[in-house]
Amino acid sequence: MSLSELRDLYVSRGIATLHPLTVVRGKNARLYADDGTEYIDFTSGIGVVNLGHCDDELIAVAEEQLRRLWHVCFAVAQYEPYVRLAERLSEIAPTGSRNKAALFNSGAEAVENAVKVAKLSTGRPFVISFLNSFHGRTYLALTATGKYQPYKFGLEPFMPNVLHAPYPYCYRCPFSASYPDCGLTCLDYLKRWVFGAQVSPERVAAVLLEPVQGEGGFVVPPLDYVRELRSFLDQHGVLLIDDEIQAGIGRTGKVFAIEHFGVEPDVITLGKALANGLPISAVVGRSMLMDAVHPMGLGTTFGGNPIAAAVACKVLDAIGERRLLERAVRIGEIVAARFDLLAERFEIVGDVRGLGAMRAVEFVRNRRTKEPAASVTEAVIETARRKGLILLKGGLYGNVIRLHPPLTIEEGLLEEGLNRLEESIDEVQRQAR
């Protein structure tokens, strides 16, 4: 039986896979399939392997830790990699305060626990998140997620006391306004119609914000939106939980994407790239808030696993040692310049946007009406795969291609991948005519 047949027999249909590929090996930005085909990987396992696949230095750290101690559970006894990672994250988290951290397994779990911290430290029951957001698939994280299909479909009832506000998605402004003339209509809506009409500010523990929406299609909020939101929350003692699970760990050219906006969050969630693919996540925040939780109020069997924590410390070293922030900026410049040309050349390209190395193309049927073109997006992804390029989609309508190349990708390979993407868009546009 082929692997695909076995998969169909034994893997739940709920677990879907974008590309019909069996991958057997990876090295930096290259993936190799079981038939020997080589692919350029512009997904990094959904924004995870910032240092590329199977990095030798990380392998050495993982191997050493594996031989020494690979599980003990922090609830049983403490061990050094956990404490060291907590120290490192606390030192760099841009909250403007002393920090503490707690380690978990997945992004969703970090989000759940960040909300626990917010509720226990404020004594308030409500949380506000954003439309078109993604925070994970466990029930609170899923409730906070602002996209119904496919994640939330049929899974009601959701958690109570979670409200959604419009995200400043300027290309598709829900108020049909245009920035900056709008004067931040969406923020006004949040203040009057979410905080004012649906809940009083003194009942809200936190606002949960992606500094750049990831799954939502790399939507970057205006600087003044984030700043004014922060000052509004300060006025009312509402915490800002900064979900850096996709945008953090250097991907935007800063260790934390929120640093671009010059505001200080109270609590931060990290995951994905933290250990370059070993499962680990973190909540780091102001010490006073993190300590508002009673002993045993947080924890998990595997969270902060010694191997993953040791590798995460090495990933943090590598940000400086390998100049990953400069790499992210450089990748962003190269991709943005190419994407601007795509926007000029192709009618099916409605918008190009991003921050640092997070760059996306949004496809439309018609530039004037901005009708989303999901099937065109899929066709581009399939065409690119035939050309040996692995891409990732996103966006509320599944009509965005978001680029997540490893930050260590060779520049020649990046250019080659971009050539293949451009050729694919060209082919699809010509067929669509």
Ligand SMILES: Cc1ncc(COP(=O)(O)O)c(C=O)c1O
């Ligand atoms: C911003 C953000 N938060 C949370 C999550 C959930 O992370 P995980 O899939 O590790 O549970 C994701 C995953 O894509 C994400 O992008």
